[in-house]
Amino acid sequence: MHKIGVIGFVAFGALAIVLAIAHEYTWWKRRGWRRRRGRIIGFTEDRDNDGVTYNPKIQFEDALGLTTFVSKYGSGKQPIIGEEVDILIDESGDAGEQITPSNRILFTLMPMIFGLLFIMVGVTLEPLKLTEQGSAGQPVTRSESDSTGGDKPQPESEAHSR
Structure with missing residues:
Protein backbone atom coordinates (compact mmCIF):
# COMPACT_ATOMS: atom_id res chain seq x y z
CA MET A 1 0.00 0.00 0.00
CA HIS A 2 2.92 2.31 0.77
CA LYS A 3 4.30 1.96 -2.76
CA ILE A 4 0.90 2.85 -4.24
CA GLY A 5 0.92 6.08 -2.21
CA VAL A 6 4.44 6.93 -3.30
CA ILE A 7 3.68 6.19 -6.95
CA GLY A 8 0.41 8.16 -6.78
CA PHE A 9 1.94 11.27 -5.22
CA VAL A 10 5.01 11.25 -7.45
CA ALA A 11 2.97 10.57 -10.62
CA PHE A 12 0.48 13.34 -9.84
CA GLY A 13 3.32 15.75 -9.06
CA ALA A 14 5.14 14.84 -12.27
CA LEU A 15 1.94 15.31 -14.30
CA ALA A 16 1.41 18.77 -12.80
CA ILE A 17 4.99 19.75 -13.63
CA VAL A 18 4.67 18.44 -17.20
CA LEU A 19 1.48 20.47 -17.69
CA ALA A 20 3.18 23.57 -16.28
CA ILE A 21 6.13 23.10 -18.64
CA ALA A 22 3.78 22.60 -21.60
CA HIS A 23 1.93 25.80 -20.73
CA GLU A 24 5.16 27.73 -20.33
CA TYR A 25 6.31 26.38 -23.71
CA THR A 26 3.21 27.87 -25.37
CA TRP A 27 4.12 31.24 -23.84
CA TRP A 28 7.76 30.79 -24.85
CA LYS A 29 6.64 30.38 -28.48
CA ARG A 30 4.89 33.75 -28.17
CA ARG A 31 8.05 35.60 -27.12
CA GLY A 32 8.48 36.89 -30.69
CA TRP A 33 4.94 38.23 -30.85
CA ARG A 34 4.40 41.99 -30.80
CA ARG A 35 3.07 43.61 -27.68
CA ARG A 36 0.18 46.01 -28.25
CA ARG A 37 -2.84 47.55 -26.62
CA GLY A 38 -6.34 46.42 -27.46
CA ARG A 39 -9.85 47.27 -26.33
CA ILE A 40 -12.43 44.85 -24.94
CA ILE A 41 -15.49 45.14 -27.16
CA GLY A 42 -17.48 42.20 -25.83
CA PHE A 43 -17.15 38.71 -24.42
CA THR A 44 -18.32 35.15 -24.86
CA GLU A 45 -19.82 33.09 -22.05
CA ASP A 46 -18.87 29.48 -21.47
CA ARG A 47 -21.21 27.72 -19.05
CA ASP A 48 -20.37 24.48 -17.27
CA ASN A 49 -20.93 22.86 -13.89
CA ASP A 50 -18.58 25.34 -12.21
CA GLY A 51 -20.48 28.40 -13.41
CA VAL A 52 -19.78 30.94 -16.13
CA THR A 53 -16.42 31.78 -17.67
CA TYR A 54 -16.15 35.03 -19.62
CA ASN A 55 -13.66 35.15 -22.50
CA PRO A 56 -13.02 38.75 -23.58
CA LYS A 57 -13.48 39.74 -27.22
CA ILE A 58 -10.62 42.12 -27.98
CA GLN A 59 -10.17 44.50 -30.89
CA PHE A 60 -6.97 46.23 -31.97
CA GLU A 61 -5.81 48.24 -34.94
CA ASP A 62 -2.98 47.12 -37.19
CA ALA A 63 -1.82 47.79 -40.77
CA LEU A 64 -4.83 45.90 -42.16
CA GLY A 65 -7.36 47.84 -40.10
CA LEU A 66 -9.36 46.66 -37.11
CA THR A 67 -8.78 43.06 -36.05
CA THR A 68 -10.82 41.18 -33.45
CA PHE A 69 -10.10 37.98 -31.53
CA VAL A 70 -11.51 36.13 -28.52
CA SER A 71 -8.99 35.37 -25.78
CA LYS A 72 -8.53 31.70 -24.86
CA TYR A 73 -8.05 32.72 -21.24
CA GLY A 74 -11.28 33.52 -19.48
CA SER A 75 -12.30 34.48 -16.00
CA GLY A 76 -15.29 34.22 -13.70
CA LYS A 77 -15.36 38.01 -13.61
CA GLN A 78 -17.24 39.73 -16.40
CA PRO A 79 -14.84 41.91 -18.46
CA ILE A 80 -15.41 45.66 -18.59
CA ILE A 81 -16.45 46.71 -22.10
CA GLY A 82 -14.21 49.50 -23.39
CA GLU A 83 -11.28 48.69 -21.08
CA GLU A 84 -7.84 48.84 -22.69
CA VAL A 85 -5.70 45.74 -22.12
CA ASP A 86 -2.23 44.49 -23.03
CA ILE A 87 -2.18 41.90 -25.80
CA LEU A 88 0.31 39.87 -27.83
CA ILE A 89 -0.11 39.59 -31.61
CA ASP A 90 1.71 37.06 -33.80
CA GLU A 91 3.73 38.17 -36.81
CA SER A 92 0.97 37.46 -39.33
CA GLY A 93 -1.70 39.13 -37.20
CA ASP A 94 -3.81 35.95 -37.28
CA ALA A 95 -3.59 35.17 -33.57
CA GLY A 96 -3.63 37.22 -30.43
CA GLU A 97 -3.80 36.74 -26.70
CA GLN A 98 -4.50 38.93 -23.73
CA ILE A 99 -1.65 39.32 -21.26
CA THR A 100 -2.67 39.02 -17.62
CA PRO A 101 -0.63 38.00 -14.58
CA SER A 102 -3.09 35.20 -13.86
CA ASN A 103 -2.25 33.45 -17.15
CA ARG A 104 1.25 32.57 -16.07
CA ILE A 105 0.60 32.33 -12.32
CA LEU A 106 -2.43 30.09 -12.54
CA PHE A 107 -1.30 27.78 -15.33
CA THR A 108 2.49 27.68 -14.86
CA LEU A 109 3.59 28.70 -11.39
CA MET A 110 0.83 27.04 -9.33
CA PRO A 111 1.05 23.60 -11.04
CA MET A 112 4.84 23.76 -10.69
CA ILE A 113 4.59 24.46 -6.94
CA PHE A 114 1.92 21.82 -6.32
CA GLY A 115 3.80 19.31 -8.46
CA LEU A 116 6.98 19.79 -6.44
CA LEU A 117 5.03 19.52 -3.17
CA PHE A 118 3.34 16.28 -4.26
CA ILE A 119 6.68 14.80 -5.34
CA MET A 120 8.30 15.77 -2.02
CA VAL A 121 5.43 14.22 -0.05
CA GLY A 122 5.57 11.08 -2.18
CA VAL A 123 9.30 10.66 -1.76
CA THR A 124 9.15 11.18 2.01
CA LEU A 125 6.24 8.79 2.64
CA GLU A 126 7.16 6.01 5.02
CA PRO A 127 5.33 2.72 5.36
CA LEU A 128 2.93 2.36 8.27
CA LYS A 129 4.23 0.19 11.07
CA LEU A 130 2.05 -2.79 11.87
CA THR A 131 0.90 -3.15 15.47
Whole structure:
Protein backbone atom coordinates (compact mmCIF):
# COMPACT_ATOMS: atom_id res chain seq x y z
CA MET A 1 0.00 0.00 0.00
CA HIS A 2 2.92 2.31 0.77
CA LYS A 3 4.30 1.96 -2.76
CA ILE A 4 0.90 2.85 -4.24
CA GLY A 5 0.92 6.08 -2.21
CA VAL A 6 4.44 6.93 -3.30
CA ILE A 7 3.68 6.19 -6.95
CA GLY A 8 0.41 8.16 -6.78
CA PHE A 9 1.94 11.27 -5.22
CA VAL A 10 5.01 11.25 -7.45
CA ALA A 11 2.97 10.57 -10.62
CA PHE A 12 0.48 13.34 -9.84
CA GLY A 13 3.32 15.75 -9.06
CA ALA A 14 5.14 14.84 -12.27
CA LEU A 15 1.94 15.31 -14.30
CA ALA A 16 1.41 18.77 -12.80
CA ILE A 17 4.99 19.75 -13.63
CA VAL A 18 4.67 18.44 -17.20
CA LEU A 19 1.48 20.47 -17.69
CA ALA A 20 3.18 23.57 -16.28
CA ILE A 21 6.13 23.10 -18.64
CA ALA A 22 3.78 22.60 -21.60
CA HIS A 23 1.93 25.80 -20.73
CA GLU A 24 5.16 27.73 -20.33
CA TYR A 25 6.31 26.38 -23.71
CA THR A 26 3.21 27.87 -25.37
CA TRP A 27 4.12 31.24 -23.84
CA TRP A 28 7.76 30.79 -24.85
CA LYS A 29 6.64 30.38 -28.48
CA ARG A 30 4.89 33.75 -28.17
CA ARG A 31 8.05 35.60 -27.12
CA GLY A 32 8.48 36.89 -30.69
CA TRP A 33 4.94 38.23 -30.85
CA ARG A 34 4.40 41.99 -30.80
CA ARG A 35 3.07 43.61 -27.68
CA ARG A 36 0.18 46.01 -28.25
CA ARG A 37 -2.84 47.55 -26.62
CA GLY A 38 -6.34 46.42 -27.46
CA ARG A 39 -9.85 47.27 -26.33
CA ILE A 40 -12.43 44.85 -24.94
CA ILE A 41 -15.49 45.14 -27.16
CA GLY A 42 -17.48 42.20 -25.83
CA PHE A 43 -17.15 38.71 -24.42
CA THR A 44 -18.32 35.15 -24.86
CA GLU A 45 -19.82 33.09 -22.05
CA ASP A 46 -18.87 29.48 -21.47
CA ARG A 47 -21.21 27.72 -19.05
CA ASP A 48 -20.37 24.48 -17.27
CA ASN A 49 -20.93 22.86 -13.89
CA ASP A 50 -18.58 25.34 -12.21
CA GLY A 51 -20.48 28.40 -13.41
CA VAL A 52 -19.78 30.94 -16.13
CA THR A 53 -16.42 31.78 -17.67
CA TYR A 54 -16.15 35.03 -19.62
CA ASN A 55 -13.66 35.15 -22.50
CA PRO A 56 -13.02 38.75 -23.58
CA LYS A 57 -13.48 39.74 -27.22
CA ILE A 58 -10.62 42.12 -27.98
CA GLN A 59 -10.17 44.50 -30.89
CA PHE A 60 -6.97 46.23 -31.97
CA GLU A 61 -5.81 48.24 -34.94
CA ASP A 62 -2.98 47.12 -37.19
CA ALA A 63 -1.82 47.79 -40.77
CA LEU A 64 -4.83 45.90 -42.16
CA GLY A 65 -7.36 47.84 -40.10
CA LEU A 66 -9.36 46.66 -37.11
CA THR A 67 -8.78 43.06 -36.05
CA THR A 68 -10.82 41.18 -33.45
CA PHE A 69 -10.10 37.98 -31.53
CA VAL A 70 -11.51 36.13 -28.52
CA SER A 71 -8.99 35.37 -25.78
CA LYS A 72 -8.53 31.70 -24.86
CA TYR A 73 -8.05 32.72 -21.24
CA GLY A 74 -11.28 33.52 -19.48
CA SER A 75 -12.30 34.48 -16.00
CA GLY A 76 -15.29 34.22 -13.70
CA LYS A 77 -15.36 38.01 -13.61
CA GLN A 78 -17.24 39.73 -16.40
CA PRO A 79 -14.84 41.91 -18.46
CA ILE A 80 -15.41 45.66 -18.59
CA ILE A 81 -16.45 46.71 -22.10
CA GLY A 82 -14.21 49.50 -23.39
CA GLU A 83 -11.28 48.69 -21.08
CA GLU A 84 -7.84 48.84 -22.69
CA VAL A 85 -5.70 45.74 -22.12
CA ASP A 86 -2.23 44.49 -23.03
CA ILE A 87 -2.18 41.90 -25.80
CA LEU A 88 0.31 39.87 -27.83
CA ILE A 89 -0.11 39.59 -31.61
CA ASP A 90 1.71 37.06 -33.80
CA GLU A 91 3.73 38.17 -36.81
CA SER A 92 0.97 37.46 -39.33
CA GLY A 93 -1.70 39.13 -37.20
CA ASP A 94 -3.81 35.95 -37.28
CA ALA A 95 -3.59 35.17 -33.57
CA GLY A 96 -3.63 37.22 -30.43
CA GLU A 97 -3.80 36.74 -26.70
CA GLN A 98 -4.50 38.93 -23.73
CA ILE A 99 -1.65 39.32 -21.26
CA THR A 100 -2.67 39.02 -17.62
CA PRO A 101 -0.63 38.00 -14.58
CA SER A 102 -3.09 35.20 -13.86
CA ASN A 103 -2.25 33.45 -17.15
CA ARG A 104 1.25 32.57 -16.07
CA ILE A 105 0.60 32.33 -12.32
CA LEU A 106 -2.43 30.09 -12.54
CA PHE A 107 -1.30 27.78 -15.33
CA THR A 108 2.49 27.68 -14.86
CA LEU A 109 3.59 28.70 -11.39
CA MET A 110 0.83 27.04 -9.33
CA PRO A 111 1.05 23.60 -11.04
CA MET A 112 4.84 23.76 -10.69
CA ILE A 113 4.59 24.46 -6.94
CA PHE A 114 1.92 21.82 -6.32
CA GLY A 115 3.80 19.31 -8.46
CA LEU A 116 6.98 19.79 -6.44
CA LEU A 117 5.03 19.52 -3.17
CA PHE A 118 3.34 16.28 -4.26
CA ILE A 119 6.68 14.80 -5.34
CA MET A 120 8.30 15.77 -2.02
CA VAL A 121 5.43 14.22 -0.05
CA GLY A 122 5.57 11.08 -2.18
CA VAL A 123 9.30 10.66 -1.76
CA THR A 124 9.15 11.18 2.01
CA LEU A 125 6.24 8.79 2.64
CA GLU A 126 7.16 6.01 5.02
CA PRO A 127 5.33 2.72 5.36
CA LEU A 128 2.93 2.36 8.27
CA LYS A 129 4.23 0.19 11.07
CA LEU A 130 2.05 -2.79 11.87
CA THR A 131 0.90 -3.15 15.47
CA GLU A 132 0.74 -6.44 17.35
CA GLN A 133 -2.73 -7.92 17.42
CA GLY A 134 -4.17 -9.89 20.31
CA SER A 135 -6.21 -13.05 19.87
CA ALA A 136 -9.43 -11.01 19.52
CA GLY A 137 -7.86 -8.70 16.92
CA GLN A 138 -7.42 -5.90 19.47
CA PRO A 139 -4.20 -3.91 19.92
CA VAL A 140 -1.85 -5.37 22.51
CA THR A 141 -0.81 -3.42 25.59
CA ARG A 142 2.26 -4.29 27.57
CA SER A 143 2.48 -4.12 31.33
CA GLU A 144 5.43 -2.54 33.11
CA SER A 145 6.86 -5.96 33.93
CA ASP A 146 7.23 -6.66 30.17
CA SER A 147 10.49 -4.72 30.09
CA THR A 148 11.99 -7.21 32.55
CA GLY A 149 10.70 -10.17 30.59
CA GLY A 150 7.87 -11.00 33.03
CA ASP A 151 4.33 -11.03 31.63
CA LYS A 152 3.41 -11.83 28.06
CA PRO A 153 1.54 -9.22 25.98
CA GLN A 154 -2.19 -9.26 26.62
CA PRO A 155 -5.02 -7.94 24.44
CA GLU A 156 -6.33 -4.63 25.80
CA SER A 157 -9.59 -6.12 27.08
CA GLU A 158 -7.71 -8.68 29.21
CA ALA A 159 -5.07 -6.17 30.34
CA HIS A 160 -7.71 -3.80 31.72
CA SER A 161 -9.61 -6.54 33.52
CA ARG A 162 -6.65 -7.43 35.77
